[in-house]
Amino acid sequence: MAVYSLDSVLQGLKGKDCLTLTDYTPEEIQALIKLAVKLKQEQKAGVKNTALQGKVLAMMFDKPSTRTRVSFAVGMAQLGGQFLELSSKEMQYGRGESLEDTARTLSGYVDAIMIRTFSQQMVEELAKHATVPVINGLTDLYHPCQALADLLTLMEEKGDLSRVKLAYVGDGNNVLHSLMHGAAAVGMTLTIATPKGYEPLPKVWDEIEKVAKQTGAQIQFYYDPMEAVKEADAIYTDVWASMGQEEEKEKRKKDFAEYQVNETLMKQAKADAIFMHCLPAYRGLEVTAEVIDGPQSVVFQQAENRLHAQKALLLSLLG
Numbered sequence: 001m002a003v004y005s006l007d008s009v010l011q012g013l014k015g016k017d018c019l020t021l022t023d024y025t026p027e028e029i030q031a032l033i034k035l036a037v038k039l040k041q042e043q044k045a046g047v048k049n050t051a052l053q054g055k056v057l058a059m060m061f062d063k064p065s066t067r068t069r070v071s072f073a074v075g076m077a078q079l080g081g082q083f084l085e086l087s088s089k090e091m092q093y094g095r096g097e098s099l100e101d102t103a104r105t106l107s108g109y110v111d112a113i114m115i116r117t118f119s120q121q122m123v124e125e126l127a128k129h130a131t132v133p134v135i136n137g138l139t140d141l142y143h144p145c146q147a148l149a150d151l152l153t154l155m156e157e158k159g160d161l162s163r164v165k166l167a168y169v170g171d172g173n174n175v176l177h178s179l180m181h182g183a184a185a186v187g188m189t190l191t192i193a194t195p196k197g198y199e200p201l202p203k204v205w206d207e208i209e210k211v212a213k214q215t216g217a218q219i220q221f222y223y224d225p226m227e228a229v230k231e232a233d234a235i236y237t238d239v240w241a242s243m244g245q246e247e248e249k250e251k252r253k254k255d256f257a258e259y260q261v262n263e264t265l266m267k268q269a270k271a272d273a274i275f276m277h278c279l280p281a282y283r284g285l286e287v288t289a290e291v292i293d294g295p296q297s298v299v300f301q302q303a304e305n306r307l308h309a310q311k312a313l314l315l316s317l318l319g
Contacts, residue, residue, distance in 0.1 A: 006315070006316060007031045009027050009031040013028060014316065017127045017133050018133070019136050020141075020178065021178055021182055021185060022211075026215050029148075032313060033186075039315070040308040049078065049079055049080065050080030052080050052081035052314065055079075055081040055112070056082045056109070056110045057110065057113070058083075058084045058106050058110040059083055059084065059116075059137070060113060061115075062117040063116050063117060063138065067279060069116075071310055072114055073085070078307075084110065099129065100129040103129035103134075104129055106130065107131040111132055111133075111318055112135060112317060113135070123139055140242075141177060142177050143175050145313065146178060147181060148309035148310070149302060149306040149308075149309040150179060150182065150302065151182050151186060152309050153301055154234060156305075157301075158234065161187065162186060162187035165188075165191065165232045166179075166188060167191045167229040167234070167236065168190065168236045169194075169235060169237050170237040170259055170286055171194060171240055171242070171256070172198050176200050177200055180204055180205075181204075181208060184211040184212040184217045185215060186215065187217045188217055188218075189217070189220075190217070190219045192220065195223070198255070198256075199221070225258065230269070231270055232269040233269070233270055233272075234269075235266060235269055235274075237277055239286055240282075256285075259286070260285070261275065261288070263288065263290055273296060274296055276302055277292060278302070281299070
């Protein structure tokens with residue numbers, strides 16, 4: 001059975017929130033990834049870990065979920081803890097109870113709250129009034145837990161993250177915003193290509209500027225996807241229309257037509273480049289079936305790594 005004395009860097013995370021990756025220092029993010037590697041190795045070796053025995057995680061969902069729901073639930077179970085699934089349809093805050101009252105009430109019952117919702121402001125409001133850690137499971141602005149899993153996958157596949165060039169092609173959305181945070185923290189080269197009108201938010205550039213200078217990260221933007229992916233170690237894309245943008249789907253299909261990740265685009269990257277996608281994916285839109293189901297794809301390894309990265313986060317916040 002694994003007994004944990006957390007890295008001294010991670011000891012400082014106990015009781016903290018995870019609202020965006022900017023909540024953490026580059027050293028803390030690197031330490032989380034190393035812990036995730038260790039936890040994954042132990043899980044594969046059958047080592048049991050009950051470090052969170054007696055701890056309870058409340059999981060609040062305002063959006064559909066497969067990977068977030070299952071990975072957090074399984075993660076808590078594997079660490080010896082318990083979880084509760086809650087939705088706005090079943091809770092009083094969905095009928096008008098204030099978030100302040102909800103946060104204070106839940107804080108008396110559980111040891112942490114994970115929330116997957118639309119508004120970043122809602123997550124921040126919940127964290128403001130909760131007395132237990134609040135974890136952002138996804139908002140329209142950020143997806144920090146996905147970015148941790150992405151960094152873990154890149155480390156497994158390519159080694160030293162400061163030597164990796166990752167190219168992101170597609171929508172300047174929540175996944176990209178958190179990737180930018182993560183890339184800046186680990187000193188990575190991240191090249192971005194989006195159509196005009198779909199660029200990452202200026203505030204995210206502001207958030208990463210100081211960190212990138214400290215770590216030596218290179219975050220570069222292009223409108224030309226072919227230029228962005230040249231000599232890349234990995235190419236990453238996401239859906240063109242996220243949840244809540246369904247009415248824009250046809251317009252986005254036209255706007256993003258030149259941004260599909262296909263075999264032609266993959267050939268512009270290094271010969272051993274990997275393909276990444278946070279899932280769910282739509283074959284024939286943002287990526288072809290030949291790429292996502294081909295030998296360069298690591299999308300299911302990436303999906304599995306949500307479990308291990310989040311276990312590292314849970315252990316650090318609650319351990």
